[in-house]
Amino acid sequence: MSAATVSRSLNPLRRWSLLARFAGLPCVAQLLLLTQLAFNLGFYLVVPFLAVHLADDLAMAGWAIGVVLGVRTFSQQGLFVVGGALADRFGTRPVVLAGCAVRIAGFVVLAFAPTFPVVLVGAVLTGFAGALFSPAVEAALADEGTALERRGTITRAELFALFAICGELGAVAGPMLGAALLRVDFTLTCLVAAAAFTAILFGHYRLLPGIPARSSGEAAFAGWGEVLRNRAFLVFALGYSAYLVSYNQLYLALPVELQRATGGQWALGWMFALASVLIVVGQLPLAAWARRRLGAARALPLGFGLLATAFAAVSVSAPTEPPSGSFALAPAVALVTCLTFGQMLAVPVAQDLVARLAGERRLGSYFGFLSSTGGLAVLAGSAGVGAMLDRAYTPTPDAALPWVVMAILPTVGGVVLWLVARRTPPPAT
Structure with missing residues (x-):
């Protein structure tokens, strides 16, 4: 009996169970899914509360807060194409590791930033970090999904669905933990987020395979x-x-x-x-x-x-x-x-x-x-x-x-x- 036949013969409740589907995946796929959960957990620890910190702790004007949040969003979403091109040129592993390192630096800067220019630097670093690792992780997941679909383990679309679920779990847990930490200090919140990304960095360094670059030997873009x-x-x-x-x-x-x-x-x-x-x-x-x-x-x-x-x-x-x-x-x-x-x-x-x-x-x-x-x-x-x-x-x-x-x-x-x-x-x- 083929793997695809076995998969179709499973009880529908088991096929749709998050834990069952996750447990049946190979290590690399599990790592990429947990990566999305951890990314969102660390991100939502800090970013939803950044405006409150800037207004209450640093007494910044509304325009300054808007500039910080706008620059952070654009430095991530607008530069995704740069991160994706770098992943194609150098492979997903080094770009993911670089993105984690940049976000750790960004959170540390935000933890101790006393003025608007320094906060702006931290915001740019945290945003650009996402532009580095997010397209790389999605590309790696697409590669892994192709292989798993050929083996009949799971379809690539279903793997992306699991990816969305894991991200949502992180997006739910992050603000809850961040709200609890914010009662102590925003600096502590940033340092906990930096620690989470440090763990992600070491996990990927140890476990993420060196997926070959798709355009090795060509210009980065x-x-x-x-x-x-x-x-x-x-x-x-x-x-x-x-x-x-x-x-x-x-x-x-x-x-x-x-x-x-x-x-x-x-x-x-x-x-x-x-x-x-x-x-x-x-x-x-x-x-x-x-x-x-x-x-x-x-x-x-x-x-x-x-x-x-x-x-x-x-x-x-x-x-x-x-x-x-x-x-x-x-x-x-x-x-x-x-x-x-x-x-x-x-x-x-x-x-x-x-x-x-x-x-x-x-x-x-x-x-x-x-x-x-x-x-x-x-x-x-x-x-x-x-x-x-x-x-x-x-x-x-x-x-x-x-x-x-x-x-x-x-x-x-x-x-x-x-x-x-x-x-x-x-x-x-």
Whole structure:
């Protein structure tokens, strides 16, 4: 009996169990999954509380805090393409190790930074570190997923789903631990995060194999030319950026809706907890169902349709006075639920499609370019959406406008990805 047959014969509950799937993976795949958990744990220990530290402990002005947070985001998301190209040129292992070392340095700088310029240096270091190791880890995971799918252990899309779950577990645990440590001192919080990344660094040094460079002997950024000549991928990246802009509205538009509905932000933490629970419980079975029953050409437009539905649901209620009691939260719950299910359905399938569009080559450059494109789209889209969201604080007819515009964006993105997916050959079986 083949490995694929054995996998299909397992009890569905076992197939979808996170622990069962994780335990059945080889050491390298487990390391990469735990890496994502540890990355997010260390990251969310510090970054959600950075603004509070800058305002309360260092008495920085609002503009300065905005500059620090904006530079940190751009130095990571905008430079992913650099990290991906370096991973293709030098291999994933040295780039991951370098990224861990840079983030350790960034957290140490933030721990003791007394002034705005020094804080800015720490923010750039922490951001650029993510630009180094994230595309490298995703490329290594795609390589590992290809090998495991050929052996019938797990599909690559399902491995990316496990990757998302592990990241979400870290994103949940990080802020909880960070909030506890912040009661003692922000310096301690940063040092604990630095210690976590030190452990990651040594773990990868000992366990991560030296995956050969994909473009050894070429210029470090030679892969960019190949990416820019791949028209199908460029169209895919533009369509996929609609997801990144849409999901970013959990941080930008959701607080506005909660303010309209309840007059405050007391429910914001519960909304993020809802998203995390949905991902941890539902990501793996939903990704498996999408991969086996739908395929990319149907899963992607369906997922993006759910993103559009999230904003359409709020647009219906935005012009009206909110009801009393817990019913006022219904549009926000619909927004979070549809966005989360749309993400769970579309993203693992999309990440698998990236590797196929890339011809299984230069995956670091491709994943890096995808993230950088999304980062620029979020930067531009958030500015435009933020300006329109001023209309959504009070229940007037104009309040529906920003939500309608946000619903149109993933609708168009879903159509674009559907066109790309239906023209892309299916994975070999």
